[in-house]
Amino acid sequence: MINSIRQSFGDTLTKLAKNNKNIFVVNADLKSSLFLNDFAKKFPRRFIECGVAENNAAAVAAGLAQTGKTVFLTSFACFSPAINWNTIKQSICYNNSNVKIIGSHAGLMSTDLGATHQMLEDLALMRSLPNMEVFSPLDALETEKIIKTISFSKKPAYIRLVRPSTQNLFDPKFDFTIGKSHILQSGKDITIIGHGPILEEAFQVQAKLNLDNKYKKISLEIINCSSIKPLDTFTILKSVKKTGHLICLEDHQKNGGLGEAVASLILTNNFSCKFIHLAVDNSFGRSAKTYQELYNYYGIGVNDLLSAVTSLLVKERSGLSGKRILK
Amino acid sequence: MFPFINTNPLQKISQNLRHDLLDMVYKNGGHIGGSLSSIDLITTVYFGNLFNLKKDHFILSAGHLAPALYTVLANAGYFDKKLLDTYSNFTSILQGHISTEVPGVNYSSGALGQGLSFSCGLALGDPKHTTICLTSDGEHQEGQIWESLLFAKKYKLGNLINIVDFNQFQIDGSVSEIMPLDNLAAKYIQFGWTVTTVDGHNFNQIISALKKAVETRHGAYPVCIIAKTTVGKGISFMENNFKYHDVKKLSESLYNQAKSEL
Numbered sequence: 001m002i003n004s005i006r007q008s009f010g011d012t013l014t015k016l017a018k019n020n021k022n023i024f025v026v027n028a029d030l031k032s033s034l035f036l037n038d039f040a041k042k043f044p045r046r047f048i049e050c051g052v053a054e055n056n057a058a059a060v061a062a063g064l065a066q067t068g069k070t071v072f073l074t075s076f077a078c079f080s081p082a083i084n085w086n087t088i089k090q091s092i093c094y095n096n097s098n099v100k101i102i103g104s105h106a107g108l109m110s111t112d113l114g115a116t117h118q119m120l121e122d123l124a125l126m127r128s129l130p131n132m133e134v135f136s137p138l139d140a141l142e143t144e145k146i147i148k149t150i151s152f153s154k155k156p157a158y159i160r161l162v163r164p165s166t167q168n169l170f171d172p173k174f175d176f177t178i179g180k181s182h183i184l185q186s187g188k189d190i191t192i193i194g195h196g197p198i199l200e201e202a203f204q205v206q207a208k209l210n211l212d213n214k215y216k217k218i219s220l221e222i223i224n225c226s227s228i229k230p231l232d233t234f235t236i237l238k239s240v241k242k243t244g245h246l247i248c249l250e251d252h253q254k255n256g257g258l259g260e261a262v263a264s265l266i267l268t269n270n271f272s273c274k275f276i277h278l279a280v281d282n283s284f285g286r287s288a289k290t291y292q293e294l295y296n297y298y299g300i301g302v303n304d305l306l307s308a309v310t311s312l313l314v315k316e317r318s319g320l321s322g323k324r325i326l327k
Numbered sequence: 328m329f330p331f332i333n334t335n336p337l338q339k340i341s342q343n344l345r346h347d348l349l350d351m352v353y354k355n356g357g358h359i360g361g362s363l364s365s366i367d368l369i370t371t372v373y374f375g376n377l378f379n380l381k382k383d384h385f386i387l388s389a390g391h392l393a394p395a396l397y398t399v400l401a402n403a404g405y406f407d408k409k410l411l412d413t414y415s416n417f418t419s420i421l422q423g424h425i426s427t428e429v430p431g432v433n434y435s436s437g438a439l440g441q442g443l444s445f446s447c448g449l450a451l452g453d454p455k456h457t458t459i460c461l462t463s464d465g466e467h468q469e470g471q472i473w474e475s476l477l478f479a480k481k482y483k484l485g486n487l488i489n490i491v492d493f494n495q496f497q498i499d500g501s502v503s504e505i506m507p508l509d510n511l512a513a514k515y516i517q518f519g520w521t522v523t524t525v526d527g528h529n530f531n532q533i534i535s536a537l538k539k540a541v542e543t544r545h546g547a548y549p550v551c552i553i554a555k556t557t558v559g560k561g562i563s564f565m566e567n568n569f570k571y572h573d574v575k576k577l578s579e580s581l582y583n584q585a586k587s588e589l
Contacts, residue, residue, distance in 0.1 A: 026448075050478060053471075053474035060444050062445055063445040064451060067452030069452055086438050090437065090438050095435050
């Protein structure tokens with residue numbers, strides 16, 4: 001089953017706003033793209049349209065928040081937080097305003113729109129800000145859970161959304177908790193950590209391994225790291241201690257992405273493991289009709305993940321493994 | 328016209344504040360030029376009996392004018408006046424640029440052009456009260472200011488007042504030389520604001536403009552008060568001299584001269 005993360009956002013917020021009169025939207029001319037037409041129609045006085053002016057929108061959102069509102073600042077990630085970073089730093093983070101920044105169309109998943117719209121640096125921008133929490137939902141269901149959860153928080157937050165409809169992967173039995181990761185599949189050999197719908201690749205790779213006589217006993221531990229800041233130190237370290245191998249997979253630049261956060265976490269905790277970071281490596285995106293074409297081109301496709309997995313296993317067998325240096 | 332000196336009780340208050348401001352900057356440095364041009368405006372907002380600042384909002388968008396606002400807040404009893412001596416020291420709450428760490432400060436600022444947008448949000452979210460923002464003229468070179476002018480007009484923010492400290496100087500020289508604003512009042516009118524131009528060191532004029540703005544706050548038009556001021560006002564060698572935008576160290580003799588002039 002596939003569902004739209006964006007639609008899940010718009011529908012969830014509209015539902016929440018019915019009971020929570022403090023929820024406001026400050027929008028920068030992307031109401032339809034964010035499925036907010038219904039919100040705007042039902043709550044016209046709580047839907048503030050700023051036009052194509054993301055800096056003004058960010059500080060208006062902060063000012064509104066100061067009057068006790070919970071404000072959702074909505075745009076594409078390539079404009080907000082990309083154009084208005086300093087306004088977010090000063091007016092939202094330094095002033096500790098209750099503003100939730102919704103950056104849609106993140107990553108290569110915005111396909112045909114090309115490099116200017118494929119925001120691959122948003123996590124780097126947002127992770128670096130004090131007071132800011134950063135989330136990247138796995139699918140439509142987790143989007144709903146994240147939006148509900150943060151609507152009760154008073155802190156600034158950034159939520160990264162993607163354009164296409166994507167596979168449902170989140171277990172409905174789970175709840176989303178800020179600072180918690182979920183193990184989507186337990187395994188013993190390699191930890192695969194990532195965020196967003198790209199994690200589906202890990203399941204495809206596991207299926208391929210299962211069909212291969214040489215690898216069918218190999219099991220992957222797949223971690224959905226939707227809470228990028230704060231990170232779930234406990235779950236990540238426990239998994240890596242178990243498997244000794246880590247692959248971080250993300251539709252984002254290597255620089256400043258989840259991979260760097262996790263690598264730093266592991267080293268800071270006096271731990272070492274064999275590590276591969278599959279992410280866009282210092283390149284701009286480009287247009288394509290499907291994101292799979294782009295994922296293959298930039299080295300973050302299913303086959304790239306499979307190669308990364310087998311390369312770790314081969315090295316393991318030939319004695320070149322990154323066995324734990326410190327236990 | 329009567330000479331304005333001593334015609335308004337605020338004159339005396341502001342004279343004392345200038346002494347405090349000078350002492351503060353003599354001890355620790357700071358942006359004194361714009362602080363001296365804007366202090367009469369801030370004094371009027373806080374001591375002019377026009378606003379209830381427990382409910383109305385004052386936002387200093389030009390965060391480098393922190394010395395002026397800190398001096399006013401200390402004298403208005405928001406915090407101990409002795410703290411002024413600690414301005415921008417490591418252990419002090421008085422940050423170099425305006426910060427909400429300081430009691431009475433509603434908005435942390437330093438990067439220009441954002442405070443008016445923030446004020447728009449406040450005015451929209453709290454329509455029952457007045458939001459007063461203070462921007463500098465040089466700050467109007469930031470594009471975000473013009474985004475917020477469009478916004479305030481669209482949302483009919485009659486309860487928003489933007490006071491422009493129009494001192495005609497910025498850090499590297501005169502505004503007209505660096506990036507001219509030309510007829511700022513005409514631009515505001517074109518953007519759908521009500522505009523008044525006053526002498527920013529004449530308390531009667533400032534009060535009357537603010538009073539009028541408060542009276543029309545249920546209307547549809549945001550108000551801009553362009554206050555023509557003098558950078559470094561009150562200290563002859565600082566007046567109209569952009570070198571005193573920010574003072575790192577003032578010599579003892581210049582300090583004494585400044586003190587005597589005040």
